[in-house]
Amino acid sequence: MSFFVDPYALEAIADGQFSFANSPHPLVTAILILLVPAIVWLLYRRTTRPVSPRWKALLITLRSAVLLLLLLMLLRPVITTWEVNPQETYLAVLIDDSQSMQINDVGNGQSRAEAVQRALFADNGILPPLAERYQLRTFAFNNALNRLDTAEELQASGNLSDPGQALQQLRNQLGGLPLSGVVLISDGADNSGADVLAQAREFAARQVPIFTVGVGQPEIQQDVAITDVAAASTILDNSIFDVQVTLQQQGYEGRQVQLRVLDGETEVLTRNVTLGANGGSSRYELELEPERREPILYELEVETLDGELIAQNNRYQFLVDNSERPPLNILYVEGHPRNEFKFIRRAAEGDESLRLASYLQTGPGRFYRQGINTPLELNDGFPATAEDLYQYQAVVIGDIDPDFLSAEQLTLLQDFVAERGGGLLVSGMLDDAFVDTALADILPVTPVRLSALPGYLQGGVRRGSHATGEMFTPRLTTPGEFSPLLRLGADDSENRNAWSALPQLQGIYVTGRAKPGATVLMEHPSVQFQDQALPVMATQRYGSGRSMAITTASTWRWQMLMPAEDESHERVWRQILRWLAQGAMERVTVNFDKPFYNVGDEVTVSVEVRDERFEPDNNASLWLQRTDPQGEVSDIAMEWDIDEDGVYRSRFLVEDEGVYNTLVDVSSTAAARIDDEKPAAFVVTPSLREYNNAARDDGLLGRIAESSGGRYYDLGEINQLVGDIERSPGAYSQQVEEDLWDRPGFLLLLIALMCADWMARRYRGLS
Known part of the structure; x- marks a missing residue:
């Protein structure tokens, strides 16, 4: 049938656009069609010569076909189509010019951009025939719409696909012209976050259909992609910092790949990781230590595997600012000279990012100041005004008597943490007198009066030989093992080995349970209170700030009993002090x-x-x-x-x-x-959004076409566009009827049937 009627006619018939121009009532037409074979059958009941039933059936069929074809031609079959006046209307062609069009996933290893250029601009491309029928306007789009004159102007360099913005700009530019339709050629990626379907409906309201053409593979079979990298934006004093890397892969489940981190041309880290399940994401943690004091641009690189289709998403850049900064100001008040005070000061003095201003009570009414900036700093003791206290980012309180701080200073300290966003650390024992004060409210642990403790916990290190005064090895909790405050090694095993090598501590001051919002980083291995291990180190958020409690005064043993070159004690305390101060608000x-x-x-x-x-x-x-x-x-x-x-x-x-x-x-x-x-x-940085999830999005392109009254095509079907656009209804097209009865194919078929009928009758000797 396609020899006699073109494919569009067949499609028009299927869509219900076929009719008879000379047709009487449909019932009469049906009766005529049924009556023709009935009359022929009656005429062939008697023949001049005997004919077998098989030959009689053939003769009836041939004669009926001839008569039905003549009847069909007399009824004048037509298809109703739409057409526009040539060169009186406009057609816009929008071509995706974003970076994803560089992907080589079209036949014969072509890039998407190369395949589009061939389909449009080659001698047998669709633009020349479209230009004969319409005033053609060709555009390239990525994050904006640009007029296109030659194929060479397509660079596939845009780092964003925004078809919605392109359609909106097209309406603004050609809104006053008689626009017959729009051809949108893309891989379907839309990483703008805009509602492109809303723009498609705007074109539908103007009776301008959008014909979408999809380019590329509907699924990327083999790819490893970096989808996210999270790292601290700023660090202090060349601190070790964590980098979280998220990889997504397809086609390489269980394969090992190499991750490399480069600082310029210098490789600073290499690690082999195992990829997860197909189509899923896996997260990996890396530790880096910067080597110079300035903003450092790192490049993360994942090994490119055999057969991987997209290599551009295997590299990622991220910035870490390790610039010189003013030191963090920390106030340390101590009630009496003790080893802990001396070794904490020694740890801070070796860190240029910290300034530890200390106020030490050396005897009744006698105080000693260290690390001060001016002769007047701390001259009157612990600050009594917000202006004086708020110049610090953190406060460390040692073993102080109840009269060391007034009620007003305790309230000021509470405001310092909650409102100014400062950090507070209480290191060692907290006197009973502070239990019901603002200081106890700030801490991550619940202070308990000595008299409220069970007998086996009363007294503690004050009594000498006691369960709470014995030597112990603190136990890192799960949060503590992974906390940057307690990191002593680059990887988990190194960190565990470093902690196991530290000397034991001696003595713990008993507090109640950790508060509900607190995080316990270290706990006592054996001593418990209310069925919970006593916390040795705990932290919590408090208002805009943070607080910490360390319930032992013997961390100095980590330095005193270790070789002089070991810096574990210094490292832990520097990390603690930075953590306390670094979160404080700045002016x-x-x-x-x-x-x-x-x-x-x-x-x-x-x-x-x-x-x-x-x-x-x-x-x-x-x-x-x-x-x-x-x-x-x-x-x-x-x-x-x-x-x-x-x-x-x-x-x-x-x-x-x-x-x-x-x-x-x-x-x-x-x-x-x-x-x-x-x-x-x-x-x-170079954009990755065009290369991640870069498969052809047939669904989006189909919805754009459907919402506007157009149609979606694969790139291989693009040649159908020329005829389909011309016959599609629109604001500037009109209905026309196209006759089918006078097609040459019908005449040839009629002659063939009549000849077959004559030869069959002659062969059987019929008149």
């Missing part, structure tokens, strides 16, 4: 809205400014100095966000990959406010 805080950016992204810089009492400051003047990777410097004024007290913002686009350094200059009219500068850095 000027710079934040970026993303951990990293890609070329073309908009960067939003937010700066929070506070005065000496750490109240939001709305009266500041801020300028942002930005230095791009090429060394070009620009200044940008920052504006106060009227909806957020103390917050100032600035926005700009980034156009180059690499590290951007910023310097925020702050001045304020607030009383006693000093000018301040705050450096920060961010990175613009």
Whole structure:
């Protein structure tokens, strides 16, 4: 039948667009069709010569076919189609020009972009015949829409696919022209987060169908992809820091791959990992130690396996800021000279990122200050005002008597942690007198009065030989094993070996249970209270700050009883002090809205400014100095966000990959406010979003076409577009009837049937 009627006619018949122009009532037509073979059968009941039943059936069939074909031609069969006036309407062709079009997953190892160029621009491509029928407008799109004149302008370099934005910009550009339709050619990736179907419905409302063409494989069979990397954005004093890497793979379940971390051309870490289940994600932890004091751009690389289709998602860049910073200010108050005080001070003095200002009571009414910046610092003892106390980021309290701090100072200390966001550590014994005070409220453990303890726990180290005064090896809890506060080795086994080599501690001060929101990092291996091991080290969040309790005063043994070159004690205490102080709020805080950016992204810089009492400051003047990777410097004024007290913002686009350094200059009219500068850095990296989950999305492309009244095609079916667009209903098309009865095929069929009928009759000797 396709020889006599073109494929579109067959499709039109299937869609119900077929009819008879000269047809009487449908019932009469049906009767005529049935009547023809009936009359022929009656005429062949008697023949001039005897004919076998088989020959009689053949003759009836041939004569009926001739008569039915003549009847069909008399009824005048037609198909109803749509057409536009040539060269009077416009057609827009949108071609995906994003990086995912570089993937070589089309036949014969072609990239998606190469296959599209061949299907459109080659001598037998579809653009020349479309240009004969329409005013053609060709565009390339990624995160924006750009006019396209030649195939060479397609670069497949955009780091974002945004078909919704492309359709919206197309409406803005061609909205006043008679647009017959849109051809959208893409792999279907939409990583913009916008609602592209809403744009498709806008075109449907204007009676402009969108014909979508899918490129690429519907499933990536073999690929290993880095989907996420999480690392601390800033670190102190070359500290070891953790990097969490998430890999997704397909086709390599159980395979081992090599992870490498590079600092420029220098390899700083190599590790072999085993891939998880197909289609799933696996997370791996790495530990790095920076080697220089500046923002460092690391590159993570996962080994490319045989047969892997996409290599671009095997590399990932991340920035860690190891720049020089002012030391963290920590106040340490101690009630009497003891070994713990001496060794804690010694640990802090070896760390340039820490300044430990100590206030030690050496006797009745006698105090000794160390590490002070000015002769007046701590001259009157523990600070009595917020301005004096809030200059510190953390406070460490040793073994102090109840009269060491007044009720007002305890309340101030509570505000220091809860509102200023400072850290508090109580190291050693907490006197009974503090049990019902604000100090006990801040701690992660519940202090218990001596008289409320069971007999076997009363007295403790004060009585000498006692269960709580014996030697013990603290037991790391599961959170403690993985806590950066207690890390002594680069990997788990090294860390466990380092802890097992440390000398035993002696003596623990009994407290109650850890509070519900606390995290116990170390506990006593044998002594319990209320069926729980006594906590040796515990932490918790408190308001905006954090607190810690260490219930022994013998960590000095980790230094005194170890070789002089062993720095385990120093390392633990430096990590503890940094953790306490590092989370404290600063007077000027710079934040970026993303951990990293890609070329073309908009960067939003937010700066929070506070005065000496750490109240939001709305009266500041801020300028942002930005230095791009090429060394070009620009200044940008920052504006106060009227909806957020103390917050100032600035926005700009980034156009180059690499590290951007910023310097925020702050001045304020607030009383006693000093000018301040705050450096920060961010990175613009190569984008991975075009290469992860990069399979052809037939579902999205099909929904775009369906929502607009168009149709979806695979790239191999693209030649059907020329005829389908012309015959599709639209705002600038009209219905026409196309006759089928006068097609040459019908005449040839009629002649063939009549000849067959004549030859059959002659062969049997019939008149």
